[in-house]
Amino acid sequence: MLVVGATRGLGLAVVEEYVGRGAHVVATERSDGPSGLRTLAERHREAVEVERLDVTRPEQVAALRERLRGRTFDLLLVVAGISLAPQEAVGVDIATDDFTRMMETNVLGVMRTVEGLDGLVAADGTVAVMSSGQGSVANNTSGGFEVYRATKAALNQMVRSYAVRQAGGSRSILLLAPGWVRTDMGGSGATLEVSESIPPLVDTIEAQRGRPGLRFLDRHGDDVPW
C-alpha cells in the first residue's frame, strides 16, 4: 500500500488499519518532526516505511516516484487535504489566498500525485482518493463549507476525467466518502469516531479489489450520488 497524507487523522488511521491486517505500508508525511505516523513507524519498523511528499510540490511527486521506482503497490490512496476558513462564503468573505491554497492542495495537488504515482500501481490494483460526501453536487441541499465542497466536487470531476482516460484498464478507481469524522479537520462535533469510519472504509476498498472502473462510494460501499 502507498498512502499519501498519513501523519494524522484519517490517513494515519488507514495506515494503522492496514498494518493491523498484516499489510506493508509506505506512508507519506509532508515535513519531518514528531507525528502519529512517526510513532506508528517506530512501533512497526517492518511494516511501515515513511516517505516525504507535499502534494503541492510537483518536484517532490517526481522525486518520490524515482525513489520508489521498481516497486509495485496494490493500492495508491491519496488522503491529503485541507479545509481553510470553512464557514466563509465564496465571493463574500473568502481570502483569495485561502481559496487558491485549497484548490491547489485538494484538486491540483491530489491529481498530480495520482498521475505522478499511478505507474507504481499494479495493473489490476486500486487507485483511490479521499473525497467527501460534501463533494456530491446532488446531495448539496444544506449549503455551508462552500469552498471545501467545491474543491471536492472539482476533485470528483477530475477523477472522472482521469478514469475516462483509463477506460478498458483493469484498475479499480475509487472516490471515497468516509463520513463526518472527529479529526483535526472534522472537529469535535463530528458524528463519527475514526474507529467507526476507517475499518468499514478499508473493507470497502478491499471489496472493490479487482473490480475495474470508477466508483464514488461511502464507507459502507454504497454509491454516493454525483
Ligand SMILES: NC(=O)c1ccc[n+]([C@@H]2O[C@H](COP(=O)([O-])OP(=O)(O)OC[C@H]3O[C@@H](n4cnc5c(N)ncnc54)[C@H](OP(=O)(O)O)[C@@H]3O)[C@@H](O)[C@H]2O)c1
Ligand atoms: N474528517 C472528516 O470528517 C472528513 C470527511 C470527509 C472527507 N475528509 C477528507 O479526508 C482527508 C483527511 O482528512 P482528516 O480529517 O484526516 O484531516 P486532518 O486531520 O486535517 O489531516 C490532514 C492530512 O493531510 C495532510 N496534508 C495536508 N496538506 C498536505 C499537503 N500539501 N501534502 C501532503 N499532505 C498534506 C496533513 O499533513 P500535515 O500533518 O503535514 O498537515 C494530514 O496528514 C482529507 O482529504 C479530507 O478532506 C475528511
